[in-house]
């Protein structure tokens with residue numbers, strides 16, 4: 045069996061006769077046929093043909109295949125964004141009149157998708173605290189069609205007990221879908237713990253270079269096929285070029301995660317030593333390490349506006365997972381739409397900073413943080 049790192053780097057043999065070392069970009073909207081019998085071949089079961097890029101194209105298929113392999117899942121589909129991957133995954137299992145359980149600390153965009161879009165489509169959404177899993181079980185009814193969660197939550201980096209969630213949901217014959225964006229398959233492979241569908245905003249660590257918007261859904265073959273049909277009907281396809289870029293980024297996933305995660309650990313330790321700073325950093329992830337995200341709260345002795353303004357090269361962005369260290373402000377970006385009482389309950393406060401640690405030298409990141417913290421100290 046091939047190792048994780050082998051699978052990250054190598055492509056499967058391609059049907060391309062050009063012997064090109066890298067995968068060609070199939071920048072085409074459609075494919076050609078030699079006659080009507082040839083065309084009919086596309087519609088036969090188990091065919092390997094392509095017809096029209098919204099239905100399928102070698103580059104998105106390669107992205108889907110690679111992420112499926114890394115997650116250990118039998119099937120996958122690549123889509124235009126993390127949100128469209130979530131949408132087609134949920135649509136593959138949930139119907140109007142049914143209900144879904146989501147954690148209250150879910151990513152803000154996902155919260156909106158469920159609370160706004162799906163509520164409008166007559167799906168009942170139950171938002172519960174997943175820190176006490178007996179609450180999850182209490183809310184499962186015969187209408188529950190899906191339990192949805194994240195392997196590492198955003199922005200406070202709570203590590204979900206995936207096995208326990210799966211045990212509870214499957215006891216009631218309810219499928220489980222997990223967003224594995226923050227952990228990446230390098231640190232966590234939820235499909236192997238029994239999760240039915242795993243989703244990634246490949247915009248983040250899978251792509252890794254902040255130059256694409258992409259999503260991947262992997263999991264059980266029948267579910268992924270249903271999700272793929274929705275993605276085709278709703279036009280959620282990703283372009284060949286964006287898929288190609290994402291695959292190129294993915295090849296360095298392991299080395300990026302190793303270095304970014306060890307940098308993040310050093311920054312968490314540094315911040316932990318500063319007075320007036322509360323650090324959120326996951327205690328463990330699988331066997332490899334702790335991930336590359338560090339969140340921290342600056343309490344009263346710091347002026348949060350000054351802290352952000354004083355950062356010289358660490359940029360403020362509403363995203364994460366690039367090769368550069370960046371910071372975001374969850375209260376006004378990713379979690380802006382949450383009701384204020386929910387923000388408060390979850391600890392998404394005025395002083396909360398979410399940092400995505402990059403590949404720089406630790407000394408450089410530490411220097412930048414130290415000088416911004418110093419400048420932000422109140423008199």
Ligand SMILES: Cc1ncc(COP(=O)(O)O)c(C=O)c1O
Nearest residue numbers: 125126127151223225245247258
């Ligand atoms: C955990 C998580 N899931 C899903 C998404 C949505 O992904 P995209 O922006 O690629 O649609 C994001 C975006 O920030 C995210 O952080």
